[in-house]
Amino acid sequence: MSATRLLILGAVRIFQPVHGYFVRRELLSWRADAWAHLNPGSVYNALRTLAREGFLVEVGTEVHGGRPARTVYALTPDGETEFLALLREALWTVTPYEPANLLAAWSFAHWLPRKEVVLAFEHRLVQVDASLKSSQFAIDDLASDPRKPSHVQDHVRLIMARLEGEAEWTRALLERIRAGELWFGGEQPEPAWRSNTGILPD
Amino acid sequence: MSATRLLILGAVRIFQPVHGYFVRRELLSWRADAWAHLNPGSVYNALRTLAREGFLVEVGTEVHGGRPARTVYALTPDGETEFLALLREALWTVTPYEPANLLAAWSFAHWLPRKEVVLAFEHRLVQVDASLKSSQFAIDDLASDPRKPSHVQDHVRLIMARLEGEAEWTRALLERIRAGELWFGGEQPEPAWRSNTGILPD
DNA sequence: ATGCGGATAGTCAAACATGATCAATCACAT
DNA sequence: ATGTGATTGATCATGTTTGACTATCCGCAT
Numbered sequence: 001m002s003a004t005r006l007l008i009l010g011a012v013r014i015f016q017p018v019h020g021y022f023v024r025r026e027l028l029s030w031r032a033d034a035w036a037h038l039n040p041g042s043v044y045n046a047l048r049t050l051a052r053e054g055f056l057v058e059v060g061t062e063v064h065g066g067r068p069a070r071t072v073y074a075l076t077p078d079g080e081t082e083f084l085a086l087l088r089e090a091l092w093t094v095t096p097y098e099p100a101n102l103l104a105a106w107s108f109a110h111w112l113p114r115k116e117v118v119l120a121f122e123h124r125l126v127q128v129d130a131s132l133k134s135s136q137f138a139i140d141d142l143a144s145d146p147r148k149p150s151h152v153q154d155h156v157r158l159i160m161a162r163l164e165g166e167a168e169w170t171r172a173l174l175e176r177i178r179a180g181e182l183w184f185g186g187e188q189p190e191p192a193w194r195s196n197t198g199i200l201p202d
Numbered sequence: 203m204s205a206t207r208l209l210i211l212g213a214v215r216i217f218q219p220v221h222g223y224f225v226r227r228e229l230l231s232w233r234a235d236a237w238a239h240l241n242p243g244s245v246y247n248a249l250r251t252l253a254r255e256g257f258l259v260e261v262g263t264e265v266h267g268g269r270p271a272r273t274v275y276a277l278t279p280d281g282e283t284e285f286l287a288l289l290r291e292a293l294w295t296v297t298p299y300e301p302a303n304l305l306a307a308w309s310f311a312h313w314l315p316r317k318e319v320v321l322a323f324e325h326r327l328v329q330v331d332a333s334l335k336s337s338q339f340a341i342d343d344l345a346s347d348p349r350k351p352s353h354v355q356d357h358v359r360l361i362m363a364r365l366e367g368e369a370e371w372t373r374a375l376l377e378r379i380r381a382g383e384l385w386f387g388g389e390q391p392e393p394a395w396r397s398n399t400g401i402l403p404d
Numbered sequence: 405a406t407g408c409g410g411a412t413a414g415t416c417a418a419a420c421a422t423g424a425t426c427a428a429t430c431a432c433a434t
Numbered sequence: 435a436t437g438t439g440a441t442t443g444a445t446c447a448t449g450t451t452t453g454a455c456t457a458t459c460c461g462c463a464t
Contacts, residue, residue, distance in 0.1 A: 021413045030354050035299050039452055066458050068413040097237050107353050151309050152232050158371045165367025169360045223443045270443045
């Protein structure tokens with residue numbers, strides 16, 4: 001799933017050099033285990049996969065006492081590029097069947113310039129609007145086709161209702177961003193939160 | 203994924219005895235490939251898994267010309283029970299992180315009595331309401347915790363906005379069901395749609 | 405000193421999903 | 435007759451997800 005890749009890449013980017021368990025704890029504190037189905041195995045697997053693909057490097061291995069060794073990762077330049085690509089993809093594209101994408105994208109959107117986020121959100125609203133309009137025609141077509149069960153129309157309506165909810169959230173946030181709330185790429189030297197615990201191991 | 207199991211079980215239940223490709227085509231015409239990530243492999247795999255678990259039986263194998271043999275399935279009594287259990291679970295439970303569940307459930311809800319569907323939908327609205335209320339407290343807590351990144355609050359808001367959209371859909375449908383629209387379990391002898399093509403092979 | 409819950413750090417086999425690929429057939433125009 | 439593209443019916447290697455499980459260490463009360 002692409003949300004997992006973005007989450008892992010983004011979390012490593014913030015805390016690098018960082019080991020798997022730390023990434024996992026942080027993402028757990030974002031409830032990503034729930035909304036992105038992020039199980040322990042997924043985290044470690046994604047780390048290994050991203051490393052194999054050259055987006056992450058193992059920068060070392062630490063052992064503390066008799067505990068399992070922890071592998072420490074950092075982003076490569078390619079990983080940086082990939083992160084931005086995935087982030088933009090997730091932020092600019094409405095994916096009604098991948099609800100985790102927007103959640104993951106919003107987790108890292110403050111790394112982009114405020115202006116881009118505004119444009120991306122405006123674009124999302126345009127996409128949703130187009131979806132709503134086109135789906136009305138789809139529903140009319142479905143209604144006139146006796147071979148299609150009528151619940152398919154209701155499916156479309158449900159998907160649109162959820163999208164409408166998402167659009168409402170987008171509008172509310174857009175207003176806050178336009179009003180100068182929140183901090184974006186380059187506007188603030190340091191993020192206010194740098195840890196899920198307040199204490200970084202080591 | 204549990205939506206896949208419900209979809210396959212339900213589709214077989216409608217069209218049994220039926221082969222995999224037919225089930226796939228039907229679910230494709232419901233756009234389930236999009237909203238439930240239903241790839242070809244998932245369908246055939248689910249059929250085999252459900253058969254292994256005793257919920258489906260292979261009632262035979264047909265060969266037409268030089269094409270791959272088609273395996274024909276039907277529900278067992280256990281499969282019937284499992285179908286109803288999965289359907290009720292999906293219909294009665296709000297699962298914000300499994301958006302396909304409700305879509306799958308609504309595909310088969312007309313097999314249940316109208317009264318149950320009304321109760322289930324009313325219960326869904328209660329659940330959403332509780333979610334909305336509890337998440338307001340969660341947001342307040344998150345806001346007062348400087349260690350938590352502020353996007354986590356926005357995550358909660360987005361999830362709630364989507365849920366609110368779902369609730370809107372639920373209310374609209376509930377009204378129609380209460381008004382006597384649509385047909386439910388035992389109210390109508392035959393479903394009006396029995397095929398995705400109008401022509402059943404054979 | 406001992407017991408016990410919780411945090412730390414991660415593994416692994418089994419289950420499941422992915423979607424390109426196959427090879428025959430059909431519809432239909434050239 | 436032959437090429438073209440869509441349809442039929444499914445498989446399979448590869449990759450990903452699942453989540454129970456391991457094993458140590460720490461804090462702290464008994």
